[in-house]
Amino acid sequence: MFDYFWVPAFTFLVSALAVLLLRPLATMGGLLDRPDARKRHEGVIPLVGGIAITIAVLVGCQLFLRTQGYYIALLGGVAVLAVVGLVDDLYGMNPVTKLGAQLFAAILMTSWGNVYLESLGDLFGRREIELANWGIPMTLFAVVAVINAMNMCDGLDGLAGGLALIIFGWLAYLAGEIGNAPAQRVCIVFCGAVAGFLIFNLRNPFRGRMKVFLGDAGSLMLGFAIVWFSVELSQKRYNPNAAVVPPVVMLWILGVVLIDLLVVVIRRAVKRRNPLAADRTHLHHVLLRLGIGQDIIVLLILAVNALLGLIGVMGWKNGISEQILFLMFLGVTATHLLIMRNAWRFIRIGRRILARASKVGNS
Template structure:
């Protein structure tokens, strides 16, 4: 455990160092995100998060005392999407080409890595399994591509996508540690360390008012793929530590946001990949929340969702009941998006009520 902790610290430090070292080369090469009317940041920011996270993670895994041959497909898929994302960040490749490369990465995971969602668990009742049989590989490819795009679409505020991925990885690592999982939990923990290093440069805090590095498409797609890999490992195979429905809770927030956005866009006759300002975080913006408050609230929601899934599984919550609760939560998210302006008005009132309560508390403590 001490050795793994030192490797995580090394991956964290290397990722942070690379974020400092690669900033100027990225600016010179044009690997940057420039301000535009759709984006809230007011300056050019290097898109090096994905590169630094992958290099930090890969370097931290090299000294591991177990073989990484079984994870060649993981590295290949992450590298494929990183390169595709870097090219897209530089020259804007076609959305269909990106989708094709995402499918390639998912096929690397299923065909080369041999990792598929073979069983959905006891969603219909105790002892009633739901094996997918011949549908296992196409269903897994669909889910992996969906999660890649969900994380990519969720990357709209400083720290949101990476923070949500970090929360999901943390729950998977905790479940793996408690459940006695093997190699995948160690790799997930090392990736978590690299993502946390990136958050120091990406997430707003009292010492950093603006992000100094972004994930870019390269980072968000790569992290979406890696998260899908570890999520499937957590719920399938000999090292499974959670039922599939618990893992669905861990991944719920970005997936729900993507489903709501895609549904609205298709109903309007627009492309599901068309960028807009109708994400969940935009509703919080309209309500008056700052970017930092919005990110904290949404990451908190992601942590809470993961807690429901993981703790519910350990406390014996029936899988069918967990599914019903998750479907109800999805319905609430869809309603929140469908009535975005009303939702923003309600959130604005709650924010004002909270501020008044805080002001009263400060006034009473001053009087004392």
Template sequence: MENNALLGLVLALVGTTALALLLRGPARRVGLVDHPSVRKTHCTPTPLTGGIALFLAASAGLLLAAPETPGLIPVLAGGALLVGFGAFDDIREIDYRLRFLVQAAAAACLVLGADVRVESLGNLLGFGEIQLGLLSVPFSIFAIVGLINAINMLDGLDGLAGGVTIVSLAALLLAAAAAVPVLVMPALVLAAAVLGFLLVNYRFPWRKRAPVFMGDAGSTFLGYCLAWFVIALPQQAPDTVTPIAALWLVGLPVADTLATIWRRKRQGLCAFDAGHNHIHHLLQRAGFGINATVLLILCASAAFALIGLDHIFLDSLPEPYLSYLFVAAIAVVYKLLQHVAPLRRLLRGRVAEDAPNQPPIEQGAEE
């Protein structure tokens, strides 16, 4: 069994890297390529093979290393639906309403097929435990679709969505080790697959751009997998992992998505159209390079996760306080979306005045 576990981890890691590179030729032939546009940072057509590679290698690794994981087949069935539709969407953009319908069907595989659902919100407001009862299934599907789109919306820079997923998976892995050991190996396999993808997606010093992207196929699959763990942990160990603590483990993408939707609504824009107002867009607009932006967001993601882990292991803050703190965190992200770019430009303007003979730094320059 230990040999199978090791082989599964190696297969997930190496398989993702190898498949992402090997599938580039076929991807170009069928049009599975991300072309440059005004709202994208890359300047050359890039194959979208990372998502398919992630799913295939992670599935093989899970079946080999963790075949006894509860509900594994329905989980993978939902993932296959997301990846297949996501790849089609990457080739030919689909209306967002149909996307939501497919995502809800994949979420139903997780909720109804694998029996992974939100049954309680815990003592969220301080007035006692909130049991969902008959609302459990629709609320769970809504929550899964929400996290799927939170990771999808964050996938805007090389290494960003994969890096944030790794941070959350690391936190979820620690929580699983303390409360639900049966989920430890699945989390390890998925983390290995994401690391394999980052090997061909992150901008290392010796590589100016990523040779492959994950596309919607990959980002939706990663959001789906995170939702699996975020819901399963408090469901199986409610005394150790409360729902609000689990939410903090994936808090940054959720807070960014909610703050962005709030801001778009106030500007009279559609919440579901592609735009330039996520936190990574505004950090770049403020003058941070791609790697600096990714690093800042990863640090913020780790800070969110640490608050959740603090509640799981130390219980420093009661559940209601943690809930109200999360609302405050969304407000902080919203304010950052409003003010970080102007503040950064102001500071850079002052630096330029102090050093007039130095050449200016280009906005959004690559590192």
């Protein structure tokens, strides 16, 4: 009971207090996000959310973990990426340099923490896919992919942070289901820290003018922590005497984050464009062009991600095979790709539906 209330409550308070203390420092130091052609928010907003979450996580893990063990590597990677993101937010950073920092954090995870993929599970209904010598390269790729996926999601107030909160909530639940108490406690620490930031990021009556953004410091380190626990909880070597979560379930837990990344990368590759270049082709951008309010879009995407996680978890708990879960996930991804490739048609139809609904509502 202590874990489920006091741990997240403490890290929530630390995160919220850190935001309040860092906001004026950000204004003085120029750690601000200014609107431009791609960023259409109003006014300059302090980019302190990621730093506040990092502080809360580091403090919470020091207080609530009896021993850090290999989580020292997790905290080291989190700190490195938070600092790199802070520098990028302040001065800008060459994409190659940022990629190098992500790979360095991934190497900390695989070489220092000894956390890496050994198996992808039985995705095709024949036998377990063991990675052998491909385990570490696949893990490095996964780390970079998820980090950038989280970074790409940071486009609307509360979206990246809300997705992270939902994902860490599911990961904490899964850690409890397989008896991995330390992992569950760290995930709960992250939940409280992210929630403390969200009260200043999601629109709510208490935020007032205290709005802050996550910044690259937050999206980079949250992506890293998410992929760490996705790997740890799905590999037998970390819990040899108990059950593990099938790796395919992690695809459902990450849900919108992974699906949107896959679809955007495929679409850019088909058009021979840089798959990591910033643009306005993500799911939330398409929904914005429909004329739907930002708050509704955020709540809709968060609800969808929570539902996808529920499908994956309940599928596992009810004995649905990994092969079926994998095929279902591919089906959802393919459907999303089909919709996004014809986004202009759906936008036109959606605008007509919304216009008609508005007329009915006003009549």
